[in-house]
Amino acid sequence: MNDNPRRVFSFRFFASVVDSMKRAWKTFGGFWIAEEVPRWFGLSLVLIYLAGIGAVAHFEMLQAQREANASSERSFRYAVGALAEQLLARKAANPAEAAPAEEDQFLLERFASRVPTKILRLVDANGRIVASIASEEVGKPSSNDLVEGPFTNAAGDIGAPSGALEKPARLIRIPLGSTSGKGESTTGGPISPAGAGHDPASDLWLVACAVLPKAPTLLSSAGALTVVLLVLGALFAVHRRLRGQLRGISRVADRLRLNRDRLATDLGSLRVTDTFDHMTEAWNQLIDSAQGWFDTVQRTQANEELSRVLQRSGGGALSDALNAVPDGFLFITNEVRFEYVNSTVARLFGWSHEEARRITLPEAHAEGIGGEVLAIVRGALQADGSFEARTQVLEGGDEQASNRSSYRVWVIPLQRIRHQGECVVLIRDVSQQIQADRAREEFVTQVTHELRTPLTNIRAYTETLSSGMFDDPKVISECYNVITKETRRLSRLIEDILSVSQLEVGSIELTADNVDLRTLLSDGVRDVRGLADEKNIDLQMLAPAKLEPINADRDKLAVVINNLLANAIKYTPNGGNVIVGCQFTADAAVLTFKDNGIGIDAADHARIFEKFQRADDPAVQQETGTGIGLYTAREIVRRHGGDIELISAKGQGSTFLVRLPHRGGRATALSTTQEA
Amino acid sequence: MQKILIVDDEAHIARVLSLWLTRHGYEIREACNGTAALKLLAAERVDLIISDMNMPGLDGLGLAEAVRNRFGWDIPFLVLSARCDQAKLAEKLAAFGVRLFPKPFMPSQLVAEMERMLGATGSRSPQT
Numbered sequence: 001m002n003d004n005p006r007r008v009f010s011f012r013f014f015a016s017v018v019d020s021m022k023r024a025w026k027t028f029g030g031f032w033i034a035e036e037v038p039r040w041f042g043l044s045l046v047l048i049y050l051a052g053i054g055a056v057a058h059f060e061m062l063q064a065q066r067e068a069n070a071s072s073e074r075s076f077r078y079a080v081g082a083l084a085e086q087l088l089a090r091k092a093a094n095p096a097e098a099a100p101a102e103e104d105q106f107l108l109e110r111f112a113s114r115v116p117t118k119i120l121r122l123v124d125a126n127g128r129i130v131a132s133i134a135s136e137e138v139g140k141p142s143s144n145d146l147v148e149g150p151f152t153n154a155a156g157d158i159g160a161p162s163g164a165l166e167k168p169a170r171l172i173r174i175p176l177g178s179t180s181g182k183g184e185s186t187t188g189g190p191i192s193p194a195g196a197g198h199d200p201a202s203d204l205w206l207v208a209c210a211v212l213p214k215a216p217t218l219l220s221s222a223g224a225l226t227v228v229l230l231v232l233g234a235l236f237a238v239h240r241r242l243r244g245q246l247r248g249i250s251r252v253a254d255r256l257r258l259n260r261d262r263l264a265t266d267l268g269s270l271r272v273t274d275t276f277d278h279m280t281e282a283w284n285q286l287i288d289s290a291q292g293w294f295d296t297v298q299r300t301q302a303n304e305e306l307s308r309v310l311q312r313s314g315g316g317a318l319s320d321a322l323n324a325v326p327d328g329f330l331f332i333t334n335e336v337r338f339e340y341v342n343s344t345v346a347r348l349f350g351w352s353h354e355e356a357r358r359i360t361l362p363e364a365h366a367e368g369i370g371g372e373v374l375a376i377v378r379g380a381l382q383a384d385g386s387f388e389a390r391t392q393v394l395e396g397g398d399e400q401a402s403n404r405s406s407y408r409v410w411v412i413p414l415q416r417i418r419h420q421g422e423c424v425v426l427i428r429d430v431s432q433q434i435q436a437d438r439a440r441e442e443f444v445t446q447v448t449h450e451l452r453t454p455l456t457n458i459r460a461y462t463e464t465l466s467s468g469m470f471d472d473p474k475v476i477s478e479c480y481n482v483i484t485k486e487t488r489r490l491s492r493l494i495e496d497i498l499s500v501s502q503l504e505v506g507s508i509e510l511t512a513d514n515v516d517l518r519t520l521l522s523d524g525v526r527d528v529r530g531l532a533d534e535k536n537i538d539l540q541m542l543a544p545a546k547l548e549p550i551n552a553d554r555d556k557l558a559v560v561i562n563n564l565l566a567n568a569i570k571y572t573p574n575g576g577n578v579i580v581g582c583q584f585t586a587d588a589a590v591l592t593f594k595d596n597g598i599g600i601d602a603a604d605h606a607r608i609f610e611k612f613q614r615a616d617d618p619a620v621q622q623e624t625g626t627g628i629g630l631y632t633a634r635e636i637v638r639r640h641g642g643d644i645e646l647i648s649a650k651g652q653g654s655t656f657l658v659r660l661p662h663r664g665g666r667a668t669a670l671s672t673t674q675e676a
Numbered sequence: 677m678q679k680i681l682i683v684d685d686e687a688h689i690a691r692v693l694s695l696w697l698t699r700h701g702y703e704i705r706e707a708c709n710g711t712a713a714l715k716l717l718a719a720e721r722v723d724l725i726i727s728d729m730n731m732p733g734l735d736g737l738g739l740a741e742a743v744r745n746r747f748g749w750d751i752p753f754l755v756l757s758a759r760c761d762q763a764k765l766a767e768k769l770a771a772f773g774v775r776l777f778p779k780p781f782m783p784s785q786l787v788a789e790m791e792r793m794l795g796a797t798g799s800r801s802p803q804t
Binding site: 444445460463464470 | 686688689691692695696699730756758759760761779780781782783784
């Protein structure tokens with residue numbers, strides 16, 4: 001059958017069109033739903049889609065119609081063939097019958113009543129109609145019955161049934177009296193009106209024209225499409241009506257997606273309030289029920305789970321982790337129960353883990369700092385059983401002890417739904433921080449005092465000079481001396497403070513000079529000579545007559561020498577002695593500052609070099625000082641690549657050794673850093 | 677001649693005060709710390725005390741307390757201080773009827789304040 005490949009092709013074509021349409025719909029469907037795409041764009045996409053579908057449908061309908069027509073034509077041809085055989089059989093039975101018209105007429109009409117037929121007639125060799133289902137045609141000539149094929153009514157010489165001929169029709173001619181006239185072989189081409197070799201007596205033709213269904217026109221397809229469009233329009237209207245409600249659901253879906261992590265704690269956020277139908281109501285009821293179940297489950301399970309994790313003080317990983325934390329960690333549940341205490345808390349409170357689990361907050365007593373922490377926790381417990389957040393600093397130990405510990409305590413309520421009486425208590429040792437704060441405060445106080453003292457002298461003596469009340473030359477010269485000396489003291493102090501801040505921010509810069517240590521030392525000694533003389537201190541310098549120059553920052557080294565000398569004099573009682581020396585080793589220049597003063601306790605050796613720190617000795621505290629001199633000195637020496645060493649014991653004087661790297665007078669730490 | 681006691685461990689301040697007060701016709705007594713001042717007060721009566729705050733041993737506040745306990749409340753008392761917590765200190769000193777005079781100061785202002793205090797106690801005005 002030659003129809004099949006074509007049909008397969010058309011199916012493939014149809015399938016591929018549908019496929020591409022589906023893909024397009026998938027791609028653009030998102031836009032159609034998305035709010036930001038204009039409505040007309042989506043609509044035109046739908047129209048284009050529908051037009052495509054319509055075209056394919058129309059094509060397919062045409063194809064189907066064509067096949068149906070072919071098949072009904074075959075059946076018709078077969079039926080007509082059977083009729084022809086019947087007519088022949090009748091003629092063969094009565095060969096002599098002269099006027100068969102009535103019989104034939106009857107057979108033709110019976111056939112037409114069974115098979116829808118437009119034309120059915122018997123035509124003789126001369127083209128005259130001898131019998132027909134339309135009885136008025138009998139006896140008339142029929143010229144265009146001679147050609148088989150698509151039937152036309154151009155000649156109009158026969159009366160055709162009215163209004164039937166715009167439909168496709170096919171004409172069939174079968175010669176009676178010849179078996180070769182059977183339908184299947186006569187499709188197509190013209191047959192000569194008077195076939196040679198036919199008996200003229202039986203030279204009759206059966207002419208039939210089948211009624212074939214009308215092929216679908218574009219107009220009818222468009223009609224069908226219109227119907228489809230109307231249906232779709234109706235669906236769209238319904239969709240729009242539903243959309244409000246669908247939006248509510250899609251919003252819920254969005255929230256579900258976005259709040260996936262928070263669902264456990266915030267089911268309430270999934271409630272819908274912007275639509276009003278039954279579905280919304282049902283949804284909200286569902287949320288309420290879920291919330292209820294969730295809370296129940298949480299209430300019953302959470303405590304057990306947390307306890308299981310936290311209570312395994314012997315083996316749990318979380319417990320090990322919390323035990324490793326230097327801060328104290330305390331977890332309180334049900335307002336009174338110590339659900340968990342870490343090792344630090346146990347140590348601070350003097351508890352064992354078992355003890356902690358057994359006792360409750362009202363019964364708890366603790367040693368040391370623990371008692372005060374418990375007082376804070378009890379204080380943070382509200383009347384409704386919840387805890388309020390608190391932060392408090394506890395200063396433990398003896399007020400006077402210098403090594404007393406301070407703790408900062410945080411009471412942190414746990415924000416869990418329906419778990420009010422829970423809190424975490426964190427205890428952190430902040431002793432060092434507090435000590436540092438105190439030292440800084442002390443420094444500010446000290447610096448203020450130190451700055452105001454020379455300033456007071458300067459102001460007082462300036463006014464003495466300018467008042468004109470004192471004209472004794474001795475007084476005037478005394479005033480000038482004091483002002484000069486105090487101005488120098490003030491500027492040195494300011495330099496010290498500046499270098500501390502520079503050292504602090506790391507912005508101090510060293511300048512490379514060729515420094516003659518002997519000159520630098522003798523300048524330093526000269527500067528403090530006055531101080532030493534006031535206390536009747538024997539100040540000596542022991543250094544070789546000639547020293548190799550070293551590469552260092554002269555001004556900064558002068559500060560180091562001045563600070564160490566001033567210190568030595570300050571902490572050496574009247575009549576003592578201070579010796580300054582200088583010598584070279586293989587790789588360093590060593591400056592020595594030795595006194596027989598009050599000495600420094602070994603416990604204070606590290607501390608006195610720290611910023612703002614002074615030795616914890618009443619004899620030191622009695623002297624004014626800011627605690628920055630030694631810090632500055634050591635920092636400067638360290639920037640040079642050297643260090644300061646202290647040899648001292650309480651009451652036995654002190655020796656400070658300043659080592660500055662020096663190799664053959666060239667390769668020093670400073671020159672290397674400068675090249676870098 | 678009215679006697680003024682100057683208590684200060686800082687020689688320069690004691691010297692300048694002594695210069696000015698002598699010039700204004702006062703007789704000066706000097707002590708280098710609180711303990712020495714108490715010893716001196718036990719021996720003779722003075723009309724006004726000017727003391728430094730920060731001194732080794734007995735400081736200005738301690739001296740004020742001791743003076744009020746031992747010698748009563750009628751000696752006018754001034755304390756000089758360079759400390760930064762002036763307000764707190766002034767409050768403490770006021771408890772002993774002692775005035776705080778902050779450093780740095782102008783000697784002329786101090787003399788004026790001193791004379792005002794001496795005048796208020798009903799003593800005679802200073803010589804000119």
